[in-house]
Amino acid sequence: MNDMTPVRATTPKDWETDQEVRWCPGCGDYAILKAVQRTMPEIGGTPENTVFISGIGCSSRFPYYMETYGFHTIHGRAPAVATGVKLANPDLDVWIITGDGDALSIGGNHTMHLLRRNLDCQIMLFNNEIYGLTKGQYSPTSRVGTNSPSTPYGSVDRPATPCAFALGSGARFVARGFDVSKNLPEVLKAAHAHRGAAFIEIFQNCIVYNKDVFEEFAAPKGAEGHQLWLRNGEPMMFGSEKSGGTKGIALDSGALTLKVVDVIDGDWKNAGVIVHDVTNRSLAHMLVEMPFGEFPMALGVLYDDPRPTFNDAVIAQNESASAGKTADLGKLLAKGQTWTVEDGHPET
């Protein structure tokens, strides 16, 4: 985008299309769509410079409902299409919309490589732990024992942890939110502010095939005891008197793991509660693996430590390799060991 162009103020309404939204009534996707449409004006986005790119699945219908440029591609391949879009026009603000099956099963390879390369874009993975559009088969994030049409006796394979996958793939920004959370726009804003691949896992309630599967931590009732909202520079605390006391996350230095500690009278320092540092990669590894139940669900920005982006590196190399050279194809073709034929007779 040209810096001289004054940013046109938009409202959430400007980001809505005239298309009828076709998700099931009550689907968590509606809330995510609203959150994105609320976020776009706040980040100063311009609709024509924004592209939403999706794969296949319920979540991947998302681009049709955003008044931007949009590309609903094929199953699992949105990261690959996005890579071509961003390299061809790095001025575009690229958002990838994907799901647990799309990003981690059929498209796992592309997700990994996009994160590894650090393409400058946002990846919103709607995780509902189920294949919705194909009518309810278990997915790579479904918990062991999930009953589904393809696993009538319960699934037997262990699920993937999206944020751990992202971090393991080299992601420099990893965040979590959930569909109806009021904090989701803040997470999206942080993702957008990060230069490079920003990975956001959004727990999404599939009310038809996997209803309330995140209820244990997403339900408003008792939320403060089950949700750890991470904020950079602040102690990792959760809970209240109502939920059974204020608690914090501390390091069990003997076992090199995290532990939950009680915070008495607000004295978190004394309890050994860790101050969140979004640039601490070791901490991020522990946070993404923190098992819910024994621990609260870690939400918000888990990790944010930018590195040079793939698109910048490609463009810089294109420029440096071209420096001082002229693109004269005629000369190029005539280069090397050539010979001239005159009047049908060759001369070397």
Add this chain to the structure above:
Amino acid sequence: MASAFKDEHSGATPVQSDAVVVRFAGDSGDGMQLTGGQFTLSSALAGNDFATFPDFPAEIRAPIGTLFGVSAFQINFGSSAIDTAGDQPDVLIAMNPAALKTNVDSLREGGLIIADTGEFNQRNLDKAKYSSNPFEDGSLAKWQVLAFDISALTLEAVKPFGMGNKDALRCKNMWTLGLALWMFDRDRQPIIDWLNAKFAKNQVLADANIAALNAGHAYGETAELAGPLKQYHVDAAPAPAGLYRTVTGAESISYGLVAGAQLAGLKMFFGGYPITPASAILHHLSRLKEYGITTFQAEDEIAAICSAIGASYAGQLGVTSSSGPGIALKGEAMGLAIMTELPLVIVNSQRGGPSTGLPTKTEQSDLYQAVYGRNGDAPMPVIAARSPVDCFDCAVEAVRIAVEYMTPVMLLTDGYIANAAEPWLVPDLEGYKPFPVEFMESIPEGGFKPYARDHKLKRPWVKPGTPGLLHRIGGIEKELDTGHINYAPANHQAMTDIRSAKVNNVADSIPDQNVEQGAAGAKLAVIGWGSTYGPIKQAVRRKRAEGVDVAHVHIRHIWPMPKNMADLLKSFDKVIVPEMNTGQLKTILRDQFLVDAKPVNKVSGQPFTIAEIEAAIESALG
């Protein structure tokens, strides 16, 4: 083709020959491809016309001395037009027993074997599964044999450079090349220049290789024996005046894509994934960044094509390239490009299949895949290059069709074309008509509809970033004009018909099918496509010289075909279709034109010989 070595010869004047076929064969570590490449260059500089056939194993360093580790390079050079790498070598240079064993049967009867006896020890004979030494058991009686210890002569020549035995022996190929240069009366200087440049950072290696080259040459000069070693001279071939260079198919395609992008006024994005024999295109383009080219080595074949589609969506020329197995993986994404009506060029350097098949051998067996190989009714233009030089124009043509019709286009070439080299009259780029792309940049009269069409049925190309033209595209069926999602029965019928009609409209922009030799109405037509061009041309030429009423038709535009094709095919009494597959073009011709096309098939991983096509012509008319 006249053969060398048929005259009794004595004295210092080189024997004049019209054309000679030489095959260099050795272990895959012996540097035969390099030797062949440099011999090709010397043929080019001598003004000969030529065609080459590199034939190497899929293994990078197969176990030394084994039959499957043999690498060969054949060149046919002459003083008149050369269209194939030659049916049978006149000279076989065999660097070890395995090379002799695997290649000698193709040598012309009476042809010359030059062999390195230094490698014919018991261990190597065993590896080549020789029960006795072929030089001693009379099994080579129908050929002339010149066997001497090239290994020892090389070691002697490079002795002053103090190299280890192993390194010294690696100069054997240059010794052999030196001998070959003497045999065919060639100038050594270009090769010496090349060696100096190649080993610029290691003068000892350069000097040793040059010493070996000179020693091989001197050996020919001084040891011009009463035996079969004689010097031959092949005159320059008459050729149109101009500047020439050698070019392989992979180079020619790369340059053609660059030219196409320039004629379209676009930057190019090339998404590729390493695969034999297509990788060379990725390698060439990666070095041409100043031409506005971004190359992207993707994580897999699917990402390679999808990234190219993304780049086309963003307003560049998206190109991807692969060989059969990779093309299969790209199938779904081609459907996406067809559905979203974005320009895209897909280059398929075909190889033997199915599955991994024969990675380094040539075949034309992806024609069904190109024309029919996608889910749904997914029509896509397909064009096929006939030779390394022809790849340039075909690549330009593929780009033109892609941008003028907003469609993916498949460009077929094959392993033979990709690797083979031939002389190329460097084209004058002024002679190519530009086809500049016009992006839609503002709302047209009557409002903006992303799937509204022009008279050719092309939809507009809108770059994301353009204000006022926001829209969404995708692989789900599109509504007429608006491009919104629409599953209605009548709409799918209409859109399917439009996609098909649009591709058929490409026929309006291509020339009528020509007849290469002979004329419409001939008793027999030999219909070819792709790299069978050389052998068909020569076979038809020979038969016509004998008075046979046979014509040669070679198809570049396979889908859609030129508009006169039906009438042309029906004018012939008989039609035969030689292909390096089990009859794929034959099926398409029968399907499209109800002609009784008869297949002539070969799937050995080797190109057709001229003799095989001649035999097919005789048999068809018999």
